[in-house]
Every structure is written in C-alpha cells, then in structure tokens.
Amino acid sequence: RVFADRAEACRILAAELAELVASINASGRPAVLGLATGRTPLPFYAELIRLHRAGQLSFANVVTFNLDEYLGLSADHPESYHAFMRRELFGHVDIPAENIHIPDGTVTDIPAHCAAYEKTIRDAGGIDFQLLGIGRTGHIGFNEPGSPRDSRTRRVELDPITRQDAAPAFGGLENVPTHAISMGCGTILEARKIALLAWGEAKAAIVNEALSGPVTDQVSASFLQQHPDATFYVDADAGARL
Numbered sequence: 001r002v003f004a005d006r007a008e009a010c011r012i013l014a015a016e017l018a019e020l021v022a023s024i025n026a027s028g029r030p031a032v033l034g035l036a037t038g039r040t041p042l043p044f045y046a047e048l049i050r051l052h053r054a055g056q057l058s059f060a061n062v063v064t065f066n067l068d069e070y071l072g073l074s075a076d077h078p079e080s081y082h083a084f085m086r087r088e089l090f091g092h093v094d095i096p097a098e099n100i101h102i103p104d105g106t107v108t109d110i111p112a113h114c115a116a117y118e119k120t121i122r123d124a125g126g127i128d129f130q131l132l133g134i135g136r137t138g139h140i141g142f143n144e145p146g147s148p149r150d151s152r153t154r155r156v157e158l159d160p161i162t163r164q165d166a167a168p169a170f171g172g173l174e175n176v177p178t179h180a181i182s183m184g185c186g187t188i189l190e191a192r193k194i195a196l197l198a199w200g201e202a203k204a205a206i207v208n209e210a211l212s213g214p215v216t217d218q219v220s221a222s223f224l225q226q227h228p229d230a231t232f233y234v235d236a237d238a239g240a241r242l
C-alpha cells in the first residue's frame with residue numbers, strides 16, 4: 001500500500017492496530033504485538049501515543065516482543081533497543097512492565113536466553129501483529145543475508161552495511177556492536193499479521209526487491225511474499241520503483 005506520505009501511512013496503520021487490539025481484548029485475551037526499532041517506526045509510535053492520549057488505544061492488556069537487541073549493550077545504554085522502546089513508546093503508554101519482552105544483550109548463556117524467548121512467545125499464544133522495518137540489506141529484525149527461512153531467535157553477526165548505517169547514532173563505526181540477538185525469519189513468519197514500514201527513496205530499491213524479486217535468503221524480507229497476511233506500508237518515495 002503506497003501512501004502520499006509517512007504521516008498518512010502511520011495514521012491508517014495505527015487506527016487499524018487500535019481496532020485489532022480492541023477486538024482481541026474484547027475476545028477476552030491479551031493482544032500480542034511484535035515490535036521493531038530504527039528510525040522508521042518513530043512516526044508510527046508517535047501516532048500510537050497520540051491515540052493512547054486520546055483514549056482510543058490502551059496497552060493495559062497488550063503483551064509485546066521486540067525483534068532484536070545489540071549484543072553487549074545493557075538496557076541503560078542510550079542506543080540499546082531497551083532504551084529506545086522506553087523513550088519512544090513504553091514510557092508514554094499504560095503497558096504493564098511485566099508485559100514487555102526484549103532480548104537481553106548482556107546475557108552470558110545466549111542459546112538458553114534465545115530458547116526461553118521463543119518459549120515465552122509460544123506461551124503467550126504467538127504474535128498477533130508483527131511490525132517490521134527493512135534494512136538496506138533487505139533484513140527484517142537483524143536477519144542479514146544468508147539467514148535461513150526457518151531460523152529462530154539466535155545470535156547473529158551484523159552486515160558491514162548495517163553497521164555503517166548505525167555508525168552515526170553510535171558516534172562512529174568502531175562503537176557499533178558487531179553482533180545482536182534477533183528473532184529468526186521463522187519466528188517472524190509465524191506472526192498472524194505482519195506490517196512492514198518503509199519511507200524515503202533510500203529504501204525504494206530494497207522495497208522493490210523484497211516485493212517483486214525472487215524469494216531468497218539473500219533478502220530476508222522477500223520471505224514475506226509467502227506469508228498469508230503481510231502488507232507493506234510505504235510512502236511515495238519508498239514505493240517509487242514498484
């Protein structure tokens with residue numbers, strides 16, 4: 001779905017999400033959301049906060065799972081995804097702290113932590129709605145080229161392009177972590193509904209490749225072509241090559 005601009009795309013998706021959360025809550029269970037970080041979801045989170053303040057969206061019965069976290073960053077590091085989520089969403093809405101799940105970048109037993117993360121998702125009944133951005137390498141979460149379709153939450157190595165893109169935020173490439181913990185492609189594809197956001201001409205080529213190119217582990221977002229309910233929400237610039 002190509003929108004005139006990102007504000008319109010965010011307004012529409014946020015309204016759709018508010019409705020989904022309300023209908024799942026009305027059926028008597030929590031809504032389970034998979035959340036993303038990066039610059040892309042910022043206007044979307046701002047819209048969710050606006051709806052919350054307007055009394056149109058409550059997170060009181062929402063459970064969240066974030067896609068990923070940098071390895072080696074503790075929750076108080078400003079560039080950690082824990083800090084990002086607090087700053088951009090959780091600090092402004094009524095979500096109970098115990099409902100928030102983000103991989104821990106400081107654990108020593110990474111495989112055990114990843115297995116536990118997967119189990120927590122399963123025990124919550126699976127993800128109802130997964131939000132995604134897309135990296136220049138075509139990654140979703142941190143599933144860099146070569147990530148298998150059936151990959152699960154695990155330790156991943158960041159692509160040089162991804163580290164370069166993160167360098168300004170970290171004040172230099174040398175400060176960007178080399179690894180992360182990320183949900184796998186398989187974890188993401190099990191979500192019942194998926195929305196991928198992309199803005200700006202820098203994303204136009206990779207959006208086109210993900211949607212119209214071959215389904216390949218070299219572009220993990222291309223796996224979404226095979227998902228029964230995945231939608232790309234893009235602005236005119238990101239949709240320019242479709």
Ligand code: GLP
Nearest residue numbers: 036037038039040133134135141
């Ligand atoms: C990081 C995140 C991804 C995100 C990507 C794109 O790699 N782990 O989830 O989609 O960046 O970032 P941005 O939205 O800033 O372009």
